Amino acid sequence: MTGSRLEEFSDMEFDVLKEISNIGAGNATTAISTMMNLKVDMHVPVIKFLEFKELAEVIGGAENVVVGILLALQSDIDGMMMFVMEKKAAESIVSNILPGADGGEPTGDRDFTEMELSVLQELGNIIAGSYLSAISSLTNMCITSSVPYLSVDMAGAILSVPAIEYGKVSDKALLIQSEFGDKALTVDGYFILIPTLDAFEKIFNSLGLNL
Template sequence: MGISIEELDSQQIDVLKEIGNIGAGNAATALAKMIDRKIDMNVPKVEILEFKEVAELLGGPEVPVCGIYFRVDGDISGSIMFLLTLKSSTTLTNMIMPTSGDMEIPDEIGQSALQEIGNILSGSYISSLSALTGLSIKISVPSLAIDMAGAILSVPIIQFGQVGDHVLLIETEFNEGNNEVKGFFFLIPDVDSFEILLKSLGVLQ
């Protein structure tokens, strides 16, 4: 059995937080290139939380959210989920397609754009992780769901319940003019992958 998130010490957590900062910075740069406008980013908050706390952070398990889910494969395996409140997902869609208006739920074209944004942001994050660790890491084609936070989070909870009930969460806030987007990335490595990741970062013997 590999190391779980609950067993990490403060040095290991600090290293993972630093990777979160670098990955989020690269994601903001990628988003700015995509929309060809300046993007400001607040310093990301990187925390280790229980799954149930993630839903509270989004406003509670009953709040509708947009979730973009990826499998991670290669030297490490697991999954990434990128979560946005519906308000943030609409704002993000409008940054790319100003004609999309103020729909509460993005339409098919908007959802397609969100998948592409999720792909670019998660790809930037994984590229940073790969560059820092020297590991070969690939992500799958994204799948997008719009549902209540509790329902969306139940997928990784069931899938990775054996790894533990904690998750590494990166809360990122992007600003473009008056537009503010708050997104939540979380990385859920499979059982053996945390150990590989920490060893490659030099914080585990």
Template sequence: MSRIDLNKIDYMQYDVLREIGNIGAGNATTALSQMINTKIDMKVPNVELLEFKNLPDIVGGAEKIVVGILFTLQGSIDGMMMFMMDKPASRHLVNQLLGDNLKSEADKFNEMELSALNEIGNIIAGAYLSSLSGLTNLVITSSVPYMAIDMAGAILSVPAIEFSKIGDKALLIETEFGDDLKAVNGYFILIPTLESYGAILSSLGL
């Protein structure tokens, strides 16, 4: 199995990981777009090796309030997958999904809206992971969605702590998406363990 050294990732490996982000997020974006019947574009994925202290910057700062939906991954790929949106985007998404009668401008989400958000997370993470699984022929099992609405730094501390057990930096594949009006935008973040990076690269012949 190929091994990956965090400090010596070559261009080829970067490209492959970026392509994984591209395909996974592409499928997830399509699923999201169909769900709310709106055109959603995604940006070119970033594969970044970040020091922990810079981690929250990728989503706009440690104190930015976001909705984070986290999945733990098991199987041939271990790690975490996170779907993050800021609060106005989540509100917009929930309103789109629940329809006119249930529209709300409230700052807090009620029980039903939270459940809808969880389901949105479930469907798009499913789309991301199944395309990844199809591409690599690896079995990936994901947990139920875990949701938190809080400061980005606090939410990201959970995957960061997992990564901190093996190194001082986190390697992540991050893809930003959004619609034309900037009403819905957010991030997919895939954080496999180091061994899982090896498994992904090996499965693709690297």
């Protein structure tokens, strides 16, 4: 790695991260499409480094209610990973997977039932797991994750958790935005990978990028 800070990633390193997220998003989309029994299209994920202030703006403002699913990473890589989606999108997904459980249109302001929360947790688990297996098969590293933790709250509050972790090494965070869905239902998912700086280095090293 060229520098000790995230801002100093080279184009080459960025491309590697992009490729990893592309593969991860592909895996995740396949998993979701199977789970929801839908034909799901996906777009090329957008990857960017954002200032903390901008992070919440991308996800609809600091007070926008979102669903955040967080997993702690262990073994070869230490860190956290987080999947964030808007509450409305989460409502569409649960009503798709659990038809008739509630039936209402997604309004963005109802509470989730235990069952629905569990579905969302599992969804986060699958998505995060897909990204993880992409990284681990590319790099030949063993990465295990904790059970998923879920929280429904203001975007600013949810994002403060990864922001604080990033805050130790940088003023910016790495955001991977992926969009998936079919014609009737589009879900914007935001994926935030929060490895420690050492972990980034390990990923690059294992791919032969000894910069």
